[in-house]
Amino acid sequence: MAHQPDDDLARWLGEATRGLTPDVRDSVQAELEAHYHDAVRDHVAAGKSETDAHRAALADLGDAAPTARALRETHSSPRRYEIAMILSLIYPFAAFGFPALVRSLTGSAVSETIAYNLAAAALTFYVLLALRRLVVEQTGVSLDRQISLLMWGIGAEAVSTIATVLIFGPLRGLPYLWGGSSLALVVLDWVTVAGFFTTGLGLMSIGRALLRLDGGLWGLRHALAYPALADGLLGLLLALGIVVAGPNPGAAYEGTLVALSVVAYGLHTIIFALLTLLFFRVLYRQRPDPLQVA
Amino acid sequence: MNLKGSLPLLVLHVLSTGAAHGYHIARQIKQASEGILDFKEGTLYPTLHGMEKRGWIESAEEEANGRTRRVYRITGEGRDALAQERDEWGAYAAAVNLVLGEA
Numbered sequence: 001m002a003h004q005p006d007d008d009l010a011r012w013l014g015e016a017t018r019g020l021t022p023d024v025r026d027s028v029q030a031e032l033e034a035h036y037h038d039a040v041r042d043h044v045a046a047g048k049s050e051t052d053a054h055r056a057a058l059a060d061l062g063d064a065a066p067t068a069r070a071l072r073e074t075h076s077s078p079r080r081y082e083i084a085m086i087l088s089l090i091y092p093f094a095a096f097g098f099p100a101l102v103r104s105l106t107g108s109a110v111s112e113t114i115a116y117n118l119a120a121a122a123l124t125f126y127v128l129l130a131l132r133r134l135v136v137e138q139t140g141v142s143l144d145r146q147i148s149l150l151m152w153g154i155g156a157e158a159v160s161t162i163a164t165v166l167i168f169g170p171l172r173g174l175p176y177l178w179g180g181s182s183l184a185l186v187v188l189d190w191v192t193v194a195g196f197f198t199t200g201l202g203l204m205s206i207g208r209a210l211l212r213l214d215g216g217l218w219g220l221r222h223a224l225a226y227p228a229l230a231d232g233l234l235g236l237l238l239a240l241g242i243v244v245a246g247p248n249p250g251a252a253y254e255g256t257l258v259a260l261s262v263v264a265y266g267l268h269t270i271i272f273a274l275l276t277l278l279f280f281r282v283l284y285r286q287r288p289d290p291l292q293v294a
Numbered sequence: 295m296n297l298k299g300s301l302p303l304l305v306l307h308v309l310s311t312g313a314a315h316g317y318h319i320a321r322q323i324k325q326a327s328e329g330i331l332d333f334k335e336g337t338l339y340p341t342l343h344g345m346e347k348r349g350w351i352e353s354a355e356e357e358a359n360g361r362t363r364r365v366y367r368i369t370g371e372g373r374d375a376l377a378q379e380r381d382e383w384g385a386y387a388a389a390v391n392l393v394l395g396e397a
Binding site for chain 1: 315335363
């Protein structure tokens with residue numbers, strides 16, 4: 001296949017400017033492209049063939065990754081780390097305090113459940129997206145698949161729980177054990193169980209991905225990965241327990257599942273807040289100085 | 295050779311002699327150092343943009359040979375920073391030489 005210098009340049013420019021806003025990206029790409037063509041011209045003038053000149057000009061630019069990291073750091077506000085850390089801190093409040101506040105204001109258990117699910121899901125999504133972006137920026141490791149899995153799981157749990165209380169009123173016990181009183185409830189039960197299962201898988205896969213990150217400042221990864229793995233496993237056990245129980249399993253069995261559910265939720269909330277807070281702090285501390293990149 | 299954090303100083307020095315675009319700045323540094331200071335040129339641009347955000351340099355787009363180039367100029371703050379960076383580099387180099395001289 002013929003050598004395609006324009007394709008190589010386009011690929012390099014795309015990688016070097018990934019994550020920049022469209023305006024900044026276009027401006028930076030134009031600047032780098034002009035640099036590249038000046039270099040090609042000089043290499044040709046120095047006696048290189050066109051093909052070799054393009055290759056040499058691209059080599060002069062160097063690896064795209066350090067340029068990309070430094071460009072993103074230059075063109076983004078450090079406040080994004082601070083905002084992410086603050087949201088991590090208020091996550092437990094959103095999970096427990098905000099719903100209680102809504103209930104005290106509205107006097108409605110349904111409002112409380114909806115408030116919990118909306119606040120927790122919105123904050124979780126924001127923090128997960130920030131985590132995904134910052135981890136890729138600083139390590140080149142993609143957590144896309146793992147975080148998407150977790151977001152789908154949390155989304156399914158939130159949507160099914162909100163739908164359940166809107167249709168059937170306040171929760172009494174575990175909604176997914178009400179069992180078979182209507183087709184809608186059965187469907188919502190299974191969506192919730194699937195949500196638990198997917199959340200568990202997502203947490204476990206994030207735990208595994210953290211363990212595979214390089215050492216160094218990522219030494220913290222063990223402290224974060226193992227609780228995430230444990231929490232993920234709890235979620236899977238809970239989903240399995242619900243499936244095995246079937247509808248109306250009896251008070252003793254439901255009591256066990258309630259206890260497991262409370263542990264899973266409590267552990268999840270604390271782990272999520274600590275995990276993201278520590279991660280953002282580590283990322284903040286090791287962010288590159290664009291003036292010292294060369 | 296790695297620039298050991300000296301790129302902002304070198305850029306400020308080049309721009310103190312006149313406005314220039316990124317490619318020209320890179321060439322000046324490499325030629326003046328007789329090729330010893332050889333850095334990956336892509337990393338010049340985050341440095342230039344960071345320096346602009348600090349107010350050390352300013353830039354404007356200019357058309358030349360049918361291509362748009364961003365041309366950089368040093369500011370008053372940049373001249374102050376150049377003087378300070380030059381002093382710091384001098385002190386650093388002197389300290390390293392002292393150690394090497396004693397070895």
